[in-house]
């Protein structure tokens with residue numbers, strides 16, 4: 001499916017040293033979707049995001065982004081401690097020239113679950129509350145693109161789930177870019193993913209596609225049937241590259257690709273009346289796909 005792009009960069013480079021910074025980034029951010037930006041520490045995520053938000057100047061290359069409509073929310077926003085939650089949100093709207101009355105402010109705080117804390121000073125808020133207050137302060141500005149840098153960092157599991165659910169609820173309202181090194185989170189809430197490794201963009205596309213690259217083409221099969229016979233049958237198949245018995249009731253098998261194995265294994269077993277007890281593959285998640293991309297670049 002073709003998407004309209006709200007932000008594009010061409011040859012974007014900001015170098016702090018020979019291998020430090022970001023280099024030759026051609027990024028296209030689809031409008032109205034949630035893009036995850038992932039990469040190891042020091043990969044250049046913050047550098048890239050702050051350039052997209054207009055907070056840091058690009059070195060070389062071009063950035064096309066809606067002027068004044070891209071907002072960056074840091075991982076733990078820092079507000080003057082004596083301001084109440086409602087005052088933080090009002091000030092935020094004021095700073096970008098948005099008119100926000102009491103009703104808008106209350107709505108923004110309600111969205112992030114802070115309605116009850118509207119009149120409390122934020123200095124005593126927990127980390128999770130401050131992160132949610134940062135989101136309310138961003139939402140009231142009605143950004144076209146909302147950039148969240150590690151929005152769930154340092155939160156306990158329930159806090160993380162709450163923030164991720166909140167981000168999911170914003171889908172369709174604005175375009176969202178989420179920087180994270182927690183791939184499970186990205187897999188859960190993002191439509192697309194961009195992977196940065198040592199300042200270079202090594203992948204961008206739908207999350208489903210990157211996970212697909214990590215689909216296994218090797219499995220452990222467990223069956224109730226005679227294992228040696230199964231190894232013989234598998235070895236005779238043109239799509240099987242290797243099959244061997246590894247335990248009493250277990251076969252290790254490699255196929256030319258994921259599809260061949262996923263379709264071929266159940267079919268072969270069914271043809272020969274052998275029950276399939278389990279089929280466990282490798283590389284079943286985004287983490288594995290990401291690691292394989294990272295390793296490929298290292299090589």
Ligand SMILES: Nc1ncnc2c1ncn2[C@@H]1O[C@H](COP(=O)(O)OP(=O)(O)OP(=O)(O)O)[C@@H](O)[C@H]1O
Pocket residue numbers: 016020021039040041042043044045046047048
């Ligand atoms: N102003 C600067 N001057 C010099 N080097 C910098 C500057 N800003 C960032 N760097 C370096 O550029 C590289 C990329 O940093 P950046 O903070 O963008 O990475 P990151 O992917 O956000 O990392 P992390 O996940 O650890 O936050 C790092 O090696 C960092 O030390």
